[in-house]
Amino acid sequence: MITARYLKSSLITKLALIFVVAFIGLLLSSVAILLCANYLNNMVVMKWLQLMQTAFTFVLPAFLLAHFVGQGVTYLKFTPIRSPFIWLSVILLMPLALPAVNWLKSLNDMVVLPHFMSGVELWMQQMEHQSEVLTDKFLSVSSYSGLALNLLVMAAIPALGEELFFRGILQTVLGEKLNRHLAVWITAFIFSAIHLQFYGFLPRFCLGAALGYLFLFSGSIWASIVAHFINNALAVLLFFLTFNGYLTFDMDALGTQNTWWLGFLSLTLVCLIFYRLNRIKE
Numbered sequence: 001m002i003t004a005r006y007l008k009s010s011l012i013t014k015l016a017l018i019f020v021v022a023f024i025g026l027l028l029s030s031v032a033i034l035l036c037a038n039y040l041n042n043m044v045v046m047k048w049l050q051l052m053q054t055a056f057t058f059v060l061p062a063f064l065l066a067h068f069v070g071q072g073v074t075y076l077k078f079t080p081i082r083s084p085f086i087w088l089s090v091i092l093l094m095p096l097a098l099p100a101v102n103w104l105k106s107l108n109d110m111v112v113l114p115h116f117m118s119g120v121e122l123w124m125q126q127m128e129h130q131s132e133v134l135t136d137k138f139l140s141v142s143s144y145s146g147l148a149l150n151l152l153v154m155a156a157i158p159a160l161g162e163e164l165f166f167r168g169i170l171q172t173v174l175g176e177k178l179n180r181h182l183a184v185w186i187t188a189f190i191f192s193a194i195h196l197q198f199y200g201f202l203p204r205f206c207l208g209a210a211l212g213y214l215f216l217f218s219g220s221i222w223a224s225i226v227a228h229f230i231n232n233a234l235a236v237l238l239f240f241l242t243f244n245g246y247l248t249f250d251m252d253a254l255g256t257q258n259t260w261w262l263g264f265l266s267l268t269l270v271c272l273i274f275y276r277l278n279r280i281k282e
Contacts, residue, residue: 099255
């Protein structure tokens with residue numbers, strides 16, 4: 001019989017438990033989606049199902065796992081942030097990082113797999129296209145009520161759930177047994193890979209690392225949750241403004257091609273922020 005003491009000491013057991021609980025949550029939400037198959041053409045219903053899937057796959061498992069592998073909710077580190085510089089960094093980091101993220105995405109797009117993996121590459125391209133089509137359908141709204149729903153479903157709940165699960169649980173568990181920096185990068189790799197979007201892997205991997213270091217240096221899950229929300233909300237708002245004709249400049253091009261220097265400057269500023277955060281932590 002597995003004792004509570006063993007659960008709290010074995011890294012392999014904890015990791016297995018983490019992914020089993022998440023899989024069960026995903027399975028339950030998938031069953032619910034199948035039961036609502038007749039309503040899948042209704043985009044509002046799809047959004048609420050997406051919210052439910054995030055809750056069952058990440059939010060609820062995170063709180064459940066906090067009791068199994070840690071000391072309850074306190075394990076998730078809902079610690080108040082009292083440093084003005086940390087709050088300023090959290091708020092400004094994602095807008096400042098936008099050109100760098102676009103630059104990383106342009107590098108990711110240039111990756112070409114060997115000829116013998118052409119079938120895999122075609123599959124990845126099809127997956128990416130399907131994801132883009134679905135995302136565009138989700139984001140294509142003209143009303144402010146639709147925008148508010150998108151901010152809830154595609155920004156707030158994913159930020160909360162994914163940070164609780166990946167940084168609050170997974171990174172913390174890895175950091176108990178491994179080097180703290182290694183824990184950040186392993187978690188970031190899993191965070192990016194689990195989205196199954198190869199052509200967004202590099203920027204999402206770096207985003208995961210940035211969120212991981214925010215969590216590490218601040219000592220509070222609120223830092224990564226708020227930064228993640230700002231990142232998601234920025235994407236939702238920019239799409240809304242572009243879709244409705246309020247914004248004509250392609251923000252996805254910022255930091256690429258002729259504006260590559262903005263990508264370099266953006267990356268430099270982000271590195272300086274983390275250098276300063278690390279000094280505060282020390």
